[in-house]
Amino acid sequence: MAVMGGKWLALVAIAAFAQVPEPKILRPPPPQPLPFSHRTHAGTGLKCVECHSMPAPGDFATLPATAKCMACHIAVKKESPHVAKLAEFHREGKPVPWERVYRVPDYVVFSHKIHMDVDGVSCQTCHGPVEQRDRLQVEKDISMAGCMDCHSAKQASNDCQLCHDQR
Numbered sequence: 001m002a003v004m005g006g007k008w009l010a011l012v013a014i015a016a017f018a019q020v021p022e023p024k025i026l027r028p029p030p031p032q033p034l035p036f037s038h039r040t041h042a043g044t045g046l047k048c049v050e051c052h053s054m055p056a057p058g059d060f061a062t063l064p065a066t067a068k069c070m071a072c073h074i075a076v077k078k079e080s081p082h083v084a085k086l087a088e089f090h091r092e093g094k095p096v097p098w099e100r101v102y103r104v105p106d107y108v109v110f111s112h113k114i115h116m117d118v119d120g121v122s123c124q125t126c127h128g129p130v131e132q133r134d135r136l137q138v139e140k141d142i143s144m145a146g147c148m149d150c151h152s153a154k155q156a157s158n159d160c161q162l163c164h165d166q167r
C-alpha cells in the first residue's frame with residue numbers, strides 16, 4: 001500500500017503537469033502469429049466465454065489454451081500451414097504468442113465479472129462487434145475518459161480511488 005501510495009502520488013503529479021494524452025482508440029490491428037478470425041469462428045457456434053473463460057474472481061477474460069483449438073483442429077483444416085503452426089505450438093506445450101489488443105496499465109483496477117453483471121452491458125459494449133471481425137483492433141474507448149463516460153451515464157462512482165486504489 002505504501003509503495004502504491006507513492007506511485008499514486010507520482011501519477012497525480014504527472015497529471016498536474018502533463019497534458020492528458022489522446023485516447024488510444026482505433027489503433028491499427030497488431031500483427032498476429034496466426035490469422036485467427038472471430039468472424040469465421042462465430043460460425044462454429046462457440047460462445048465468447050467458451051474461449052474466454054473468466055476464472056474467479058473474474059478480473060480477466062483470458063485467452064484460450066491451444067488444447068481448446070486442437071479439439072477441432074486435430075481434424076479441421078489440417079492441411080493449412082497455419083493450422084500446422086498451431087499444432088506445433090500445441091505439441092511443444094507453448095501458448096500462441098498473441099499480441100494483446102486491449103490493455104489497461106497495471107495501476108488501473110478493472111474486473112470483467114463486475115461489468116458483465118451490469119444491466120445492458122455485453123462484451124460488444126467495450127469491444128465492438130467482434131463476431132464480425134477477421135482481425136481485432138481497439139475500436140472502443142477504454143481510456144480513462146471512456147471508462148468515466150459510462151460511469152457517469154450509469155451513475156457509477158468516478159472517485160479516483162475506485163479505479164486507482166490497490167485492493
Ligand code: HEC
Pocket residue numbers: 034035036037040041044046051064066068069070071072073076077080081082083086
Ligand atoms: C469448434 C471448432 C473450432 C475450434 C474450437 C477452433 N476452430 Fe479454428 N477453424 C474452425 C473451422 C470450421 C475453420 C474453417 C473456417 C472457414 O474457413 O470458414 C477454422 C479455421 C481456422 C484458421 C484458418 C485456417 C486456414 O488456413 O484457413 C485458423 C488459423 C484457426 N482456425 C485457428 C484456430 C485457433 C487459434 C483456435 C483456438 C483459439 C481455433 N481455431 C479453434 C473450427 C474451429
Ligand code: HEC
Pocket residue numbers: 032036038041046047048049050051052063064098099100101102103123124127130131135136
Ligand atoms: C474459438 C475461440 C474463440 C471464440 C469463440 C472467441 N474468441 Fe475472442 N479471441 C480468441 C483468440 C485466439 C484471441 C487472440 C487473437 C486475437 O486477438 O484475435 C482472441 C482475442 C479476443 C479479444 C482481444 C483480446 C486482447 O488481446 O485484448 C477480444 C476483446 C475478444 N477476443 C472478444 C471475444 C468476443 C466478444 C467473443 C464472442 C463474440 C469471442 N472473443 C469469441 C479466441 C476466441
Ligand code: HEC
Pocket residue numbers: 048049052059060061062063102103104105110112115116121122123124125126127142
Ligand atoms: C466494461 C468494459 C468491458 C466489457 C463489458 C468487456 N471487456 Fe474485455 N476488456 C476490457 C478492458 C478494459 C480490457 C483490458 C483489461 C486489462 O488490461 O487488464 C479487456 C480485455 C479483454 C481481453 C484480453 C484478456 C484480459 O482479460 O485482459 C479479452 C480476451 C476480453 N477482454 C474479452 C472480453 C469478453 C469475451 C467479454 C464479454 C464476456 C468482455 N471482454 C467484456 C473491457 C471490457
Ligand code: HEC
Pocket residue numbers: 104108109110111114115118121125126142143146147148150151154156157162163
Ligand atoms: C459500459 C459502461 C461501463 C464502462 C465502459 C466501464 N464501466 Fe466500470 N462500472 C460500470 C458500472 C455500472 C459499475 C457499477 C457496478 C456495480 O456497482 O454493480 C462499474 C464499476 C466499476 C468499478 C467498481 C468495481 C467494484 O469492485 O465495485 C471499477 C473499479 C470500474 N468500474 C472500473 C472501470 C474501468 C477501469 C473502466 C475502463 C477501462 C470501466 N470501469 C469501464 C460501468 C462501466
Ligand code: HEC
Pocket residue numbers: 011012014015020021023024104105108142143144147148151157158159160161162163164
Ligand atoms: C472509471 C475508472 C477511472 C476513474 C474513476 C479514474 N481513472 Fe484515472 N485512469 C483510468 C484508466 C483506464 C487509465 C489508463 C488510461 C490509458 O491507458 O489510456 C487512467 C490513467 C490515469 C493517469 C495516467 C495518465 C493518463 O491520463 O493516462 C492519471 C494521472 C490518472 N488516471 C488520474 C486520475 C485521477 C486524478 C482521477 C480522479 C479525478 C482518476 N484518474 C479517476 C481510469 C480511471
